[in-house]
Amino acid sequence: MTAALTPWSLPLLVAMPLGLAMLALLNLLAPRRQVGLGLVTILACLALSAPAILEGEIVVIALGEWPPPLGIAWRLDLPAMLMLTMTATVASFASLALLADRETAEDNYLWPLWWLMWAGLNALLLSQDLFNLYVTLELVTLAGVGLVARSPQDPCGAAALRYLMASLLASLLYLLGIALLYGETGRLDIDLVDDLMQDGANGRLAAALLTLGLLIKSAMVPLHTWLPSAHARAQAPVSAMLSAVLVAVTLFVLWRLWLAPLAQLQTAQHQWLALTGVVALVWGGIQAALQARFKLLIAWSTLCQSGYAMLLLGLNATTSWPQRIGDESPAFQGAMQILLAHGLAKASLFIAAGAIMAAHDHDRLSRLVGDAERLPLAWLAIALASISLLGIPPTGGFVGKWWLLQGAAPHQPLIAAAVLAGTFFSAVCLWRLFDLALRPAERQATNRISRMTRVSRSAPYPHLAWLALGLALLAWGQGPLAGLVSPRIVSPSLALDTTGLAFLLPALAIWPVVLLATYTWRHTFPAALRLLALMLAAALLHVMTLLAADLLTFYTGAALLSLLGWAMVQHDGHDAARLAGVGYLLMLLLAEVAMLAGLALIATQTSDLRFASLTSAELPPLALGCMALGLAIKAGVLGVHAWLPVAHPVAPPMASALLSGLMIKLGLLGALRLLPLSDATADFGPLLVVLGLCAALYGALRGVMESDPKRVLAWSSVSQMGLLTVLLGLVLADRATPVALTALLLLAATHAMAKATLFLGAGMVNRLHGRSRTLAMLGMLPPAMALAGVPPTGGVLVKSIMEQAMQDAAWPTWPLTLAGIATALLMLRLFWLLHRAQSAQQTLQVPAWLWLAWATLGALPALLAWGWPGQAALAEDLGAALGAALVALLFALALAAMALLAGRHLPRITAEALRLSALGLARRLLRRGIWRFKRGEAWLMPWPAFGIALGVMALGMAASALLPG
Known part of the structure; x- marks a missing residue:
């Protein structure tokens, strides 16, 4: 039934808007009734045509029952159906938007042009005849010019006139191209031209003329100078149709020509x-x-x-x-x-x-x-x-x-x-x-x-x-x-295994505390309710990402979390936060682009993107390299870590707790899911070990030289992620031993909860006074001791298991000892800065239940390792480890005391001047580049420059026509 109605419904897609245009011109029907009648009829016609297309049919009707080459044929296939649906959707919403504004709703000259443009767009998408395409393009263009001219923002009609002149030139070029094709083939129907098309000089010249005309109408650079002013000066619903539909339909016509008849040209x-x-x-x-x-x-x-x-x-x-x-x-x-x-x-x-x-x-x-x-x-x-x-x-x-x-x-x-x-x-x-x-x-x-x-x-x-x-x-x-x-998209799949559980449990402990703290302090921090909304969305996405059982779901969650992370970084809106947000966004975009490239390359090899299936697939090395780059940026690996110490300190403390405690671990989780799948990744294990050791020492030493507590904690994250990189390298090098994997999961969970507690505590200390301030600093001691590996916290056990993993892989353990001493110095520096910092005038209200929740979260990293399954069998000679930890702590205290006694006599080693000079140079180069780009666009605006741009494009088409494809 619906298939039989399709040939009748297609003409209505054009006839109904044309009829409404005549009624609007004669003022015989109110605009609201026009919109109601037009929307119902056009959408009903599309609904009647859709079943036949979805069943695989292609509907071709000959107007007046005169088939080509004498008559004109209309063709409805799936691409045209999609474009018609998009056109109807946008036009429907835009029509309602026109009615919402009293000025446009009562403009009797606007509605005839509106319906003419809609009718022309539908005819343009259905037409199979080259000359009929020319007629409908002219109809759409003239209607669009008239709509732009009706805008109060273009009182002199300058934008509309520029649009008209450019379109007339485009129409002339297009018409010349049709004439050449007709002279070459004697046909105007696209399918018939495709059958008779031959690669020759006339065909190549016709293709160049047709293309130049459509490029002007679609405002392709450098033939675009009419578009910005026309679209920006038109009324908003008109701009929506011009920019969203008219440009897209013109490009659609260009596709139809170059992917069918003009595809015969071997140029x-x-x-x-x-x-x-x-x-x-x-x-x-x-x-x-x-x-x-x-x-x-x-x-x-x-x-x-x-x-x-x-x-x-x-x-x-x-x-x-x-x-x-x-x-x-x-x-x-x-x-x-x-x-x-x-x-x-x-x-x-x-x-x-x-x-x-x-x-x-x-x-x-x-x-x-x-x-x-x-x-x-x-x-x-x-x-x-x-x-x-x-x-x-x-x-x-x-x-x-x-x-x-x-x-x-x-x-x-x-x-x-x-x-x-x-x-x-x-x-x-x-x-x-x-x-x-x-x-x-x-x-x-x-x-x-x-x-x-x-x-x-x-x-x-x-x-x-x-x-x-x-x-x-x-x-x-x-x-x-x-x-x-489409079978090209796999359905999302979620699963929980041991690795995911090790990342999920810390998240379940951190998220409630951070969310409750944000809501409790909504009157203290700026726009805290907006921050809370961002965090609620991030919590759902984070859990989904941790449970992702396929690569596409993991990438989706990680990409959305990156955007939410940027919003959290620049949430306060001051200059430092905005600058840090730029760096964060650029680096995370680079990560997403790299991961998307890797994902696309993997998808060309296999359609099953589940992690369980990828283990048996031979993945392209380039795909693994792209994924590794993206995951390394997210994890803050040394070399691509620059965003981390800049972004985390400027965010609100609640956001910093999430960014440094939880979100930074997604790169590590992705590496565990994907990178060990091939034996070729084992060659990268030693490189990761060396890189991680350098990061552990460098991050701690850089943090010691900072004078802001949150920057100290940010550099501590760089250092701790270096240790996790070491363990990841050991896992890649030898996947058979469980010691390195256990140490990695245990350190990741400990660091997540410790860093969340410390960032929250740093934000509390700066806003508390008296005994409350002292209690906050005491609450920060257990997680700090756990990170530094100080007895009797579980950090000693974590360090012992790490050293055991290094020994099993025949690596020396003294770099880990140096990293432990540097981390202890870092924590001492943190408490010294917090002790000397002056509290803000605005006092933070911390209820008793929030004190308890935060203190419990801080105690978990100190106790977690002692309750970890199988830890006793992995830690060898725990007594010696406790002694070595005490010696390292005493050594760190001695170094801190020496630095304190030396005081002002110690040289201040800083790269601030270099950073400022580099930043100043970057700003000067940016200003100069902005000036040159603005001048470049201003040069293209006069009509002689448009002619030169058209000549360049014509020369390019001519030169490329002489070259073999």
Whole structure:
């Protein structure tokens, strides 16, 4: 029944918007009734057409029952169905957004143009005829120009006129290309042209002209200068359609031509188009980060995201237009997912920008500082949509990038590298956006009241914010939905084994204490409720990551935790926190990119990503190397540790307890899950041992020279992670012995609880007075003694088992003794600084139950080792270990006393001057680079420069047409 109705429903997709355009022009139907009738009819037509497509059919209808070549055919396949659905979704939300604003709802000249554009977009996606594509492109363009001209922000029509002139030039080039193809083949139907197409001079010239016209219409760099002003000056719902749908549909047409008839050309034009995509990724991302207005930033990010679509054309040897359902290559599926996710997310961003403009009457970024607190709903939508654009799992953007990587990695590693590099450029502009929104704003109470009053009285704001949030949730849901219907995505799996249990038990002890402390101190720390919400989300994700039984679930949890960790690091909003947040985010993004590359390479070898199945799979060395790099950054291994001592001290103490106590262990857990799977990893064991010993000594010595207690603790984490790296190297080198693995798990659990207690204690000491301050310092003694290996704490037993593991592997144990002495000095330095520090004026209220919970958490690392299963059989000659620990403690005390007596006579060894000079040089280079990029874009704006850019692109297409593919 539904299959029989499909040929009748397709014409309605075009006829209904055209009819509504005529009714709107004659003012015969109110806008609300137009939207109601149009949405119901178009969505019903799509629902009637969907079953036939999902069953594997491709619907082709001849208009007027005149088949090609005399008539015009419409074709509905799965890619077109997906694009039609995305277009209908965005247009529906945008139509409701237009109705929410009284000015646009009552604009009688806007609605005819709106329905004409929607009709043209549907016809463009269905058309199979090259000339019919030209007609629909013109219809869509003219409607878009008219909608831009209706905006109050473009009173003189400058942006609309620039859009019109560029589009007319593009139409001329496209029409010339059609003429050449018609002269060559005598056909206009795409399938017939594909059958008759031959590789020759006329075909190559026609391809160049067609491509140049579509590149201008899709605003591909450097032919993009009309887009930023047109999209930024249009009303927000119009911008959503132009940026999310119109650009995507034009790129979709470009795909249809180059993956079907133009694929017969054996030239290097595909590579030139892929290079254009790489330039768009870079230029669009950089320019987006330099913008001063919100809508301009979003418009520029469209150019960046469009670059992904061009990368697909560089894979023409392995990708073609699917002729049947199920023929889609991974690269094509990935590019389609990116296009759909970009459409939904970008529409959400523009409508959210409209909500912010409705609330503030402007979109100046400099005046939106701290706006996330004032407009949380709009900024929540922006956050969700931005994460989808960034490609963080489980969003649709991630699924698209992963599939595109799977298609590109085996054949075109440079394109795969471009996909990964695009993540950084997307992250730069999104970081700038949220750095402003989350930064605390200094404002007077009267200004705050007046602004909030304005927001509450602004009628369009709540409707627009909810619509933006709905689109953002759809962008998120697209990823899991694609995973359900595609065998390329494995379903998440959770399991608990001995290794996971050793990491889970400390988490179950730390999370309740930290969450309760954050809630109790909500009136002391700034924006504590927002911090509590971040921590609750992090707690759920952390438990999921610890229980992950497959690599994809583990990567998803780790990636989301990285974003939450960045939000915690820069939570306070002061300059040091923001600078540390930048370093944290850059390093963690590098880790995610490396892990995503490794994940894609592993997925090309096996579709089963469960850890239990990967043990029997031969994984590519490059994949293991990428995963190792990402996990090393997360674990703060020496050499990629620079973010750790900078980020952890500036976060609130509750966040520092989690970052240093729990989240840093995810890199270690991932290594235990993945790296020992191949015998080849055993060769890296000695390297990790040496690297870990250097980190243990270096981290402790650097911490001793610090003058801030939290920085001392941060460097202590570097040192302790070095010891864990040593044990990981021993595990990799000899997986048969249980001693090294037991020592690793025991040290990881001890360090997690000890560091959480110490960071919380450091935050308490600075805000307590008198006896409470003394009690806090006493409560910090057990975990500090456990880290230093001081009797009678369990740290002595941990150290003894570590030395036993070193002896079993024929390694000397004296480096561990030096590391123990350095750790003892580090803890002495910590208590000395806490003793001399002045308490803050604001006193922290610590209830009795919180004292008890925190003290219990601090006692656990001192007692844990004594109750560890099988510890007695592993620790040999415990009496000698106790004696050696006492000697090491006395030696550390002697060194500390000598340093204290020497006092001011000791030279201050510091790299502060070097750091400042390097930082100053970096800032100067950054300012110079920003100036040059702004000048570069200003140079491209005049029409003569546009002509030069068009000439460069034409020369590139011509030169690549002469080269073999």
